[in-house]
Amino acid sequence: MKIPILRLGKILLSSIQVDLTDADAMQFQNDLVNKIAEMEALGIVIDITSLEVVDSFMARVINDTAGMARLLGAEVVICGVQPYVAMTLVEMGRDLIGVDCTFNLDQGLEIIKERIGMRGDATMIEGEG
Amino acid sequence: MTTNSLAPIVTLLQQRAAISSEWMNEVLRVWMRMYPGLVNEDELRRQADALLKELAKLFSEHSGETPPDIGANSALGEIARELSADRAKKGFKPADTAQYVIALKNVLTQHLVSTLNETPASLTLCLRAVDGVLDRLSLLTFEAFVETRERVIAQQSLSLVELSTPVILLWNNVLLLPLIGVIDTVRARQLTERLLESITKYEASVTLIDVTGVPVFDTSVAWHIMKTIDAAQLLGSRIVMTGISPEGAQTLTKLGISFANVISRATLRAGLAEALQLVGRRIESTGGVHK
């Protein structure tokens, strides 16, 4: 099970559409991180609208992925956390997910673009390209 | 069954129509006056008939010296429970519900006394049996009555909880959650669920939480509110808290709770202005009469 990662300019977009096994999740993390480095992505939007269960393992994968992306110089936004998933996560323990979240892909992209716009390197790249 | 010492009761109960009619007349005399409109006479007579039938069965299948026993799960117990549960739902008083069985006991006692006045030994035996069975029936109906009432009360308090946690759409993409009263675990869970559903439904990018109506801030209340805020932020909504009292602010700080990711404003008015700015709106004067 390979999760597609789409490219939108300097932004990477990925939507998790199925219930993932642990191996799938680790594979996704690996793929994404490699792709970020390969294309020097400035922003990552991960849509998890279809995830009906996010347990502590999946929460860690999401957090770690975001952390790795930041280290590689990319902004990260998670979108589409289901209300019951959010509820379950905070009941299990606070801070299980420490990434910025938005409702949907639309807003996610908007926020990412706004952030990228404020970065020094974004104008540099645009100016040269 | 031939040597059944309780045979007179069985014989009596076989005149079902007569007993039922006498019994129902007595019950209906009171009920029609107290609960007009709630009493369905046909249904009541049908229920009485079913109950008498089961009662006759009980006595005819029994052939000992001790009174027969009614289990809560027996057919008779079931009928009795159903009847009084129904009455509890309709708001009958406990005494009037109990009167149902007492009236039957009176009717049966009178008949037994008049038919068996020649044989006192048999009369005593039969009366004791009727007493035993109907007392047990009384207890069962009363138990069912109380149980149903308790369930009704629990339901009412549940709907009260729901009523007291409205989530209000204040403006496009702006929600208001006015917290009022005591916040315990059950209520916190419910209001969080409702808030999260609303945030998703209206894509509320800002949620105002007004705590003016929260009497005391202790660790557990603060903890609940904090979890609600965390969950709302996971969906992508920003939180503006309003109405924290000076005492509340002191308590929270002493508890080490800073609500770090939250904008806090003294009043709901200030919070609304803040929320509108976050969604790029502003309230302006239109130069009307009330400046």
Add this chain to the structure above:
Amino acid sequence: MTTQPTNASERMPILDASDIVRARGVARQVAGRIGFGLADQTRLATAVSELARNVVQYGDDGFCEIADLSDANEMRLGILVEDHGAGIDNIDKAMKDGYSTGGGLGAGLPGTRRLMDEFAIESEPGLTRVSIALVRKRS
């Protein structure tokens, strides 16, 4: 033990990671059939996911049993997860936030306890049993 196996139960082996996905799917389904709301379905599915993962990571040859224990007054879903692995050395420690021997967040067991109404755990070498239940009054 809070959970007694009953007739209305479903038992699944937990052997590898794909069983985690299956077990939480079944938990959600059963909860929905009993009448639990979406929030509770998610709590149950997440709890099963945590427990099943523990079996895959630490245990050996385990199973998950999901039982409908509802009656007229309440909905009750009981879940028993059992494995025959090395067992948990120190249960008190394992129930603390942030404690993990397997590189996880250490939120699995304590998180599960917070999600559920009932939680019991017992462990010895060769047998670990965790039983949980979610209970809601019928309205």
